[in-house]
Amino acid sequence: MNNDVDKNNSEFVHYTVMKDETVGSLMCENSDKIFVDCTLGGGGHSEEILKRISKKGRLIAFDVDDDAIKYASFRLKDYKNLTIIKASYNDIDIELKKLGIEKITGGVIFDLGASYHQLTCAKRGFSFSKDAPLDMRFNQEQDFSAWDVVNKYSEKELVDIFSKYGEERFSKRIAHAIVQSRPINTTLELASLIVGATPKIKTKIHPATRVFQAIRIEVNHELLNFENTLLKVINLCDIGAIISLLSFHSLEDRLAKQILKAYSTCRCDKYAPVCTCQGRMLELINKKPIVAQAQEIKLNPPSRSAKLRVARRI
Numbered sequence: 311m312n313n314d315v316d317k318n319n320s321e322f323v324h325y326t327v328m329k330d331e332t333v334g335s336l337m338c339e340n341s342d343k344i345f346v347d348c349t350l351g352g353g354g355h356s357e358e359i360l361k362r363i364s365k366k367g368r369l370i371a372f373d374v375d376d377d378a379i380k381y382a383s384f385r386l387k388d389y390k391n392l393t394i395i396k397a398s399y400n401d402i403d404i405e406l407k408k409l410g411i412e413k414i415t416g417g418v419i420f421d422l423g424a425s426y427h428q429l430t431c432a433k434r435g436f437s438f439s440k441d442a443p444l445d446m447r448f449n450q451e452q453d454f455s456a457w458d459v460v461n462k463y464s465e466k467e468l469v470d471i472f473s474k475y476g477e478e479r480f481s482k483r484i485a486h487a488i489v490q491s492r493p494i495n496t497t498l499e500l501a502s503l504i505v506g507a508t509p510k511i512k513t514k515i516h517p518a519t520r521v522f523q524a525i526r527i528e529v530n531h532e533l534l535n536f537e538n539t540l541l542k543v544i545n546l547c548d549i550g551a552i553i554s555l556l557s558f559h560s561l562e563d564r565l566a567k568q569i570l571k572a573y574s575t576c577r578c579d580k581y582a583p584v585c586t587c588q589g590r591m592l593e594l595i596n597k598k599p600i601v602a603q604a605q606e607i608k609l610n611p612p613s614r615s616a617k618l619r620v621a622r623r624i
């Protein structure tokens with residue numbers, strides 16, 4: 311767990327979840343190979359990779375968030391074998407090609423979802439307890455924000471995303487209340503509307519938690535980007551390279567599990583006379599996800615939902 315203040319004294323607090331387990335899974339000690347961190351964030355996992363690989367080894371790190379790029383660039387400025395790219399990991403194939411890299415020889419990590427900084431920095435509009443314009447964009451240059459979802463989607467589209475991405479029981483009531491109350495401009499307006507639209511039942515989480523999560527996933531196309539990129543990464547990885555996936559909610563973990571499982575078996579129709587897929591492309595390193603240790607959960611409670619899945623390209 312880290313708590314850092316950047317050079318310009320603007321606070322960028324970040325927690326690196328399951329650092330040893332995630333970076334350890336890459337088995338990158340003294341490695342001369344090429345590694346990719348798809349989700350740079352505060353640079354915690356990247357720094358650990360850079361500490362472990364040799365000076366001839368190389369790390370390429372992606373993020374779309376200006377705050378993350380600025381903070382991590384300063385934090386990791388002394389590492390000459392690091393290249394930080396401000397682009398979506400969705401474009402990993404294009405960006406690696408620009409660098410003349412054809413294969414990821416060492417391994418890739420994804421630490422999915424929003425960073426602690428994004429979730430807690432009031433002005434980014436991710437938090438239902440801090441007042442701000444509805445935003446929730448990872449990429450501050452993107453046109454489409456939480457405001458567009460809340461104010462422009464049809465009632466049915468809202469029900470669908472709240473049910474699918476938030477697994478919210480009261481999707482219909484909440485979507486109806488939103489459509490009746492438009493325009494909704496701020497996080498607190500939305501949160502109090504959700505509280506008013508849902509029955510008063512005892513739960514451990516705030517009634518707006520699931521809807522805010524669903525809107526965030528929709529705004530940033532999180533599941534779609536992850537699925538597309540993981541498929542690209544499987545093909546970009548050289549034989550022996552490791553793919554390490556750290557996820558925080560059941561939808562991401564389910565997707566990770568399904569894709570890794572599918573690529574660790576033959577994907578042809580069972581009646582196909584010959585195998586036309588590329589056969590097994592992955593070997594699962596762990597069948598069950600690795601979870602955070604009790605001590606880490608005590609220090610940083612959100613790490614209790616983290617699940618790490620690891621596979622090797624074969």
Ligand SMILES: C[S@@+](CC[C@H](N)C(=O)[O-])C[C@H]1O[C@@H](n2cnc3c(N)ncnc32)[C@H](O)[C@@H]1O
Pocket residue numbers: 324325326327348349350351352353354355356372373374375378397398399400421422423424425426448530535
């Ligand atoms: C959980 S944080 C990563 C934290 C980081 N591992 C650390 O140790 O500080 C996830 C990061 O992924 C970034 N991200 C999300 N979607 C992305 C995408 N499609 N392309 C690149 N970065 C993305 C977010 O902006 C965020 O900074």
